[in-house]
Amino acid sequence: MPVTRIVVNFEDAPSYDVRVGPGAIDGLGSRVVKCIPSATAALVVTDTNVAPLYAATVRESLKAAGLRTVEIAVPAGEASKSIAVLSEVWSAMVAQKLDRDCVVVALGGGVVGDLAGFAAATYMRGVHLVQVPTTLLAMVDSSVGGKTGIDLDAGKNLVGAFKQPAYVCADTTTLATLDEREWTCGCAEVAKSSVIGSDDFFFWLCENASALAQRLDGVVSEAITRSVVFKADVVAADPHERGGLRAGLNYGHTLGHAIEKLAGFGTYSHGAAVAEGMRFAARLGAAVAGTPIDLVDEQDALLDALGLPALDFSADEEAVLEAMRSDKKNRSGDIRFVLPEDVGTWRLEAVDDATLREHLGAWRRSKE
Numbered sequence: 076m077p078v079t080r081i082v083v084n085f086e087d088a089p090s091y092d093v094r095v096g097p098g099a100i101d102g103l104g105s106r107v108v109k110c111i112p113s114a115t116a117a118l119v120v121t122d123t124n125v126a127p128l129y130a131a132t133v134r135e136s137l138k139a140a141g142l143r144t145v146e147i148a149v150p151a152g153e154a155s156k157s158i159a160v161l162s163e164v165w166s167a168m169v170a171q172k173l174d175r176d177c178v179v180v181a182l183g184g185g186v187v188g189d190l191a192g193f194a195a196a197t198y199m200r201g202v203h204l205v206q207v208p209t210t211l212l213a214m215v216d217s218s219v220g221g222k223t224g225i226d227l228d229a230g231k232n233l234v235g236a237f238k239q240p241a242y243v244c245a246d247t248t249t250l251a252t253l254d255e256r257e258w259t260c261g262c263a264e265v266a267k268s269s270v271i272g273s274d275d276f277f278f279w280l281c282e283n284a285s286a287l288a289q290r291l292d293g294v295v296s297e298a299i300t301r302s303v304v305f306k307a308d309v310v311a312a313d314p315h316e317r318g319g320l321r322a323g324l325n326y327g328h329t330l331g332h333a334i335e336k337l338a339g340f341g342t343y344s345h346g347a348a349v350a351e352g353m354r355f356a357a358r359l360g361a362a363v364a365g366t367p368i369d370l371v372d373e374q375d376a377l378l379d380a381l382g383l384p385a386l387d388f389s390a391d392e393e394a395v396l397e398a399m400r401s402d403k404k405n406r407s408g409d410i411r412f413v414l415p416e417d418v419g420t421w422r423l424e425a426v427d428d429a430t431l432r433e434h435l436g437a438w439r440r441s442k443e
Contacts, residue, residue, distance in 0.1 A: 076292060079300050083219065083307040085239075085314060093219055093243040093307070095299050097292075100207065100246035103133060104140030107178060110242045111203045114178045116143040118168060120191035121182040124151040125209055128252060133182050133207060142178070145171045149190065153340045156186050156225045158234075164194045178203040178241070184210035184257070185217040185345070189232070192223030196238035206240045209249040211261025211295075212346060215268065215302035218243050220310040220324075226340070230401035231332050237315050245303075247296055255382070260346030262287060262381040263327075265298050267353060270374060271323045272305045273419045281373065284380035323421050326413040327352035333398035337390045350383040359434050360414035364424060367417060389442040392435040396428060 078096035091110070108114060117137045121130050126148040137144040147167045149155040168177070179202060181191035188206055195204035206218035224235020250258075265287070269277040279301070280287070286294040306324065313321040331352030334343060343351075357374050360366030378384070399410050409425035416422060 076296060079296070081300065081303050081307055083239075084311050086311075088239060088314065089241075091239065091241055091243065093245065093303050095214070095245045095247065095303060096296060097248045098246065099244050100129070100132060100136070100249070102136065103207065103244055104136035104138070104142065106242060106244070107137065107180070107205055108140045108142070110205075111178055113176050114142060114203060116145070116171075116173055116177040117180050118171065118173060118177060119144065119146040119180045119182055120164060120187055120194065121146065121148050122151040122155065122184075122187050123148050125183040125187070129182060129207075129209060129249060133180065137180070145173075149187070151186075153186055153226065156190055156232075158225060158227075161190060161194060161225055164190065165198060168194070168198050173198075173202070175199050175202055178205055180205045180207060181218075182207045182209065183213070184208065185213045188213050188217050189223050189235070190225060192221075192238050192240070193225060193235055196223055196236035201238070204238055204240045206243045208243070208245050210253060210257055211250055211299070212257070212264055213261075214245040214247075214250075214299050215261055216264040216306065216324075218245065219303055219306050220321075221314065230336055230398070231340075233401065239314070245299060247292070247299065250290070250295065256344050256347075258290065259288075259382040260344040263346030263350040263353075263378070263383055265302050266374075266377055266381060266383070267324075267326050267349060268302045268305050269377075270353065270370075270415055270418060271326050271413070271421050272301075276301050276305065277377075277418045281377050281380075284377055288380065288382050319423065322423050323413055326415070326421065327356055329399055329402050329410070329412050330355045330395070332402060333395050334386070334388060334390075336398045337394060338388055343386060343388070347383060347386060350378050351386045351388070354378065354385060355434070355438055356412055356414055358438075359412060359426065359430075360416070362434065363426065363430065364414040364416055364422060366415050370415060370418060387442065389439040392432045392439065395435050396431060399431075 179195035221239035
């Protein structure tokens with residue numbers, strides 16, 4: 076299968092390529108040098124799961140292109156998106172005497188991409204960044220768009236910066252090593268993009284959900300490409316989430332992030348929590364935003380077909396409300412939800428506490 080090239084264009088910032096397909100990682104070093112001619116050194120940030128699989132290939136490619144290359148492998152898992160691990164990355168950059176002509180290469184999933192991206196955004200007030208995602212979630216979502224950050228005890232991604240990469244390399248052959256949990260995690264973000272994206276994307280995914288769950292190559296590449304094209308268009312129109320358009324990418328995340336926090340980070344995958352958040356948001360939308368009941372049912376069926384059943388988890392309404400108050404979409408103390416009005420259309424709605432208590436209570440009782 077050929078490698079697909081997608082260009083993320085901005086009016087007032089440099090564009091960058093996203094290449095998707097088998098073998099995209101071949102020649103990574105030469106593409107990095109082409110995108111960043113001033114680069115003299117590269118720091119590969121990866122994790123302990125990914126390093127044994129792909130770090131040597133990436134390292135040798137960068138060296139062959141003439142870049143002095145060093146590497147740091149952080150512990151795999153959400154816990155690495157922390158101040159402590161970020162400080163280790165900064166310290167490694169200083170110890171290696173990296174300067175503003177270096178490039179940070181994020182090799183791994185969303186945790187590595189967020190952590191390495193934030194390090195690139197802040198070291199010496201900003202150095203170059205290249206994303207090499209190795210999970211479905213990172214390929215369809217976090218590697219594109221420039222959001223970087225770390226977690227605090229109070230919630231996910233509360234400290235971060237916008238840092239657009241100079242290049243994104245999504246080699247689909249790396250997906251062969253994903254376990255089922257990580258695979259379905261990425262499927263949730265594909266489903267999210269389809270619901271808020273368009274009729275064409277949503278109904279294509281409904282027809283091909285079983286094939287995506289079975290990881291059929293052609294459908295996998297198409298799903299990634301559709302997701303990246305959709306996100307690239309949104310990001311180009313609203314790069315810093317100031318115009319409101321980009322907020323739609325948080326569909327399912329308000330309750331999803333609360334679930335991750337209350338259950339304990341890592342108990343459920345990010346995608347599983349987001350899928351549960353999508354189910355809740357669609358039902359809430361039916362009550363306050365006119366979401367068609369048919370869409371609620373179709374979305375449930377889609378998530379089921381992708382291997383994302385409703386979670387066997389609930390929590391006290393007040394605990395969930397408190398967890399949701401740290402969501403970044405909130406303003407003036409109001410909890411705001413992305414609610415679908417129909418496939419491809421949505422609105423950002425401030426929902427009062429009384430209404431949320433009612434629906435959270437119904438959600439909790441549905442688990443009993």
